[in-house]
Amino acid sequence: MTVAVDDRAREIVDEFALFPDWMSRYEYLIEMGDDIPPIDDEDKTDAHRIHGCQSKVWIRADYDEDRGVLMFRGDSNAKITRGLAALIIRVLNEQPPAVVQKADFDFLDEIGMREHLSSQRSNGLAAMIEQMKDRASQYA
Amino acid sequence: MPTTAPTPATFDVDRVRQDFPALRQEVYEDTPLVYLDNAATSQKPESVIDRLNRYYRSENSNVHRGVHRLSQNATDAYEEAREAVRSYINAAATEQVIFTGGTTESINLVANTYGQRLEAGDEIVITEMEHHANIVPWQMLRDTRGIRLKVVPISDDGVLDLDALNDALTDRTRLVSVVHISNALGTVNPVEDIVDLAHDRGIPVLVDGAQSVPHGPIDVQRIGADFYCFSGHKMCGPTGIGVLYGRREMLESLPPYQGGGDMIEEVTFEKTTYADLPHRLEAGTPNIADAIALGTAARYMEELDPEAVGTHEADLLAYATERVRSIDGLRVIGTAPNKASVLSMAFEDLHPYDVGTILDRLGIAVRTGHHCTQPLMQRLGLPGTLRASFAFYNTRDDADALVDALETATTMLR
Ligand SMILES: Cc1ncc(COP(=O)(O)O)c(C=O)c1O
Numbered sequence: 225m226t227v228a229v230d231d232r233a234r235e236i237v238d239e240f241a242l243f244p245d246w247m248s249r250y251e252y253l254i255e256m257g258d259d260i261p262p263i264d265d266e267d268k269t270d271a272h273r274i275h276g277c278q279s280k281v282w283i284r285a286d287y288d289e290d291r292g293v294l295m296f297r298g299d300s301n302a303k304i305t306r307g308l309a310a311l312i313i314r315v316l317n318e319q320p321p322a323v324v325q326k327a328d329f330d331f332l333d334e335i336g337m338r339e340h341l342s343s344q345r346s347n348g349l350a351a352m353i354e355q356m357k358d359r360a361s362q363y364a
Numbered sequence: 365m366p367t368t369a370p371t372p373a374t375f376d377v378d379r380v381r382q383d384f385p386a387l388r389q390e391v392y393e394d395t396p397l398v399y400l401d402n403a404a405t406s407q408k409p410e411s412v413i414d415r416l417n418r419y420y421r422s423e424n425s426n427v428h429r430g431v432h433r434l435s436q437n438a439t440d441a442y443e444e445a446r447e448a449v450r451s452y453i454n455a456a457a458t459e460q461v462i463f464t465g466g467t468t469e470s471i472n473l474v475a476n477t478y479g480q481r482l483e484a485g486d487e488i489v490i491t492e493m494e495h496h497a498n499i500v501p502w503q504m505l506r507d508t509r510g511i512r513l514k515v516v517p518i519s520d521d522g523v524l525d526l527d528a529l530n531d532a533l534t535d536r537t538r539l540v541s542v543v544h545i546s547n548a549l550g551t552v553n554p555v556e557d558i559v560d561l562a563h564d565r566g567i568p569v570l571v572d573g574a575q576s577v578p579h580g581p582i583d584v585q586r587i588g589a590d591f592y593c594f595s596g597h598k599m600c601g602p603t604g605i606g607v608l609y610g611r612r613e614m615l616e617s618l619p620p621y622q623g624g625g626d627m628i629e630e631v632t633f634e635k636t637t638y639a640d641l642p643h644r645l646e647a648g649t650p651n652i653a654d655a656i657a658l659g660t661a662a663r664y665m666e667e668l669d670p671e672a673v674g675t676h677e678a679d680l681l682a683y684a685t686e687r688v689r690s691i692d693g694l695r696v697i698g699t700a701p702n703k704a705s706v707l708s709m710a711f712e713d714l715h716p717y718d719v720g721t722i723l724d725r726l727g728i729a730v731r732t733g734h735h736c737t738q739p740l741m742q743r744l745g746l747p748g749t750l751r752a753s754f755a756f757y758n759t760r761d762d763a764d765a766l767v768d769a770l771e772t773a774t775t776m777l778r
Pocket of ligand 1: 403404465466467468469494497498543545546547571574575593736
């Protein structure tokens with residue numbers, strides 16, 4: 225049984241609530257990047273590249289047919305972007321495609337990272353989410 | 365501590381800052397704005413903001429065709445703005461000042477008019493440090509007309525190779541199109557020498573002056589270029605308005621750009637005769653309000669003491685450059701001997717985007733990325749830079765805030 229998306233989001237919100245200011249929250253975000261399920265170097269290709277970011281970001285999605293869930297891996301050459309990718313992957317990893325498609329990210333507001341969601345922000349968080357949902361739609 | 369000479373007292377930066385309301389704000393809680401993204405766009409003085417407001421509140425009407433009082437007033441104000449810009453760049457006559465939407469449109473206007481006389485095999489010479497606005501319009505001509513684009517290299521410190529430029533000129537060269545001041549590196553190119561080189565061989569020159577007009581008045585006659593392009597929004601004016609200056613014979617030789625109202629003398633279904641300059645190149649209702657406010661901006665900038673502005677900006681650049689060098693793993697990108705107040709930086713082990721994001725949270729507005737000069741970034745082997753660009757209204761305190769923030773950011777990220 226996988227933990228529901230909302231529960232994972234709640235968990236993240238609770239963790240971030242432990243930090244008193246934006247600086248420690250960013251430091252925590254950057255640390256989260258170290259826990260991202262790593263993508264192989266040979267998978268860092270255009271096929272997995274998220275476009276619309278100043279930095280390079282790759283996210284690979286694989287469908288686990290037995291369990292009916294999506295497995296995500298990723299990386300970025302920028303630490304904040306990698307942290308954001310890790311955050312999103314943590315919420316969506318090992319979820320069924322239909323759940324990934326419907327996931328919302330309102331919790332970003334609560335952890336003070338909402339500003340990154342604007343499509344004008346060049347870290348491509350919105351593009352990452354869009355591409356992950358797009359992959360999910362291929363299996364839904 | 366740095367040993368750069370103190371700013372002379374003749375330039376009262378604290379007083380000048382009072383003119384810019386946007387400089388007085390907090391961008392996050394308890395975090396005042398330190399605006400160092402001036403190469404992208406400048407802030408606007410109260411007088412420019414008021415001018416826009418006044419135009420729309422009490423003068424708004426269409427220009428050049430009304431018999432009524434309001435229209436005459438607006439026409440006068442619009443043409444006075446042209447005169448203010450003429451004076452700012454020391455053009456010989458107001459007809460040589462064409463209002464456009466900005467640098468980009470000015471260059472595209474030239475590409476679409478002057479470009480019509482180019483044939484397959486003709487050559488246009490540009491440089492490795494051009495903004496995309498001075499690359500893509502020529503590539504489009506290459507694709508439609510079969511012209512060739514030649515790119516003059518730069519050195520690692522960002523200096524244009526003049527010998528290579530000279531060697532690039534051939535019998536087929538129809539235009540040299542160069543940036544005056546590089547927005548990504550700050551390099552000031554010797555445009556007068558470049559014009560001489562080209563004119564010796566009868567080749568016209570376009571200068572992209574987007575980054576020079578923000579630093580004070582220029583003299584297009586002394587520079588001698590055939591075309592000089594710039595944007596209002598980088599010199600304290602509004603967005604959406606810019607200028608194409610041209611040598612008279614050159615402008616007169618151009619075919620019309622867009623067809624429509626205002627650019628004609630007489631229209632029948634058989635034949636149309638065109639208006640004289642400058643209107644021939646300004647089809648349709650122009651951007652009246654922004655042009656008028658650009659005139660105000662030009663007057664505002666012209667009233668600043670140019671020498672004092674120059675000294676102040678040079679001091680800011682020298683001071684900031686020296687101070688940022690103390691930051692571990694930071695490299696200044698663009699170290700030409702002759703530089704404007706643009707400070708591009710790269711980090712050994714950090715992505716400029718990460719550093720810029722932390723700086724933003726600390727209230728420091730800088731730009732990260734390729735600065736619309738992707739070929740230049742490829743040439744330098746960089747994913748992008750973090751660029752702090754100083755205006756005359758910035759202070760050493762701003763530079764100190766930048767350095768403090770860079771120290772915080774690099775510590776957080778390492
Ligand atoms: C050197 C240079 N050329 C051209 C441009 C384009 O100006 P605009 O976007 O105002 O047309 C810019 C602005 O970024 C610039 O810095």
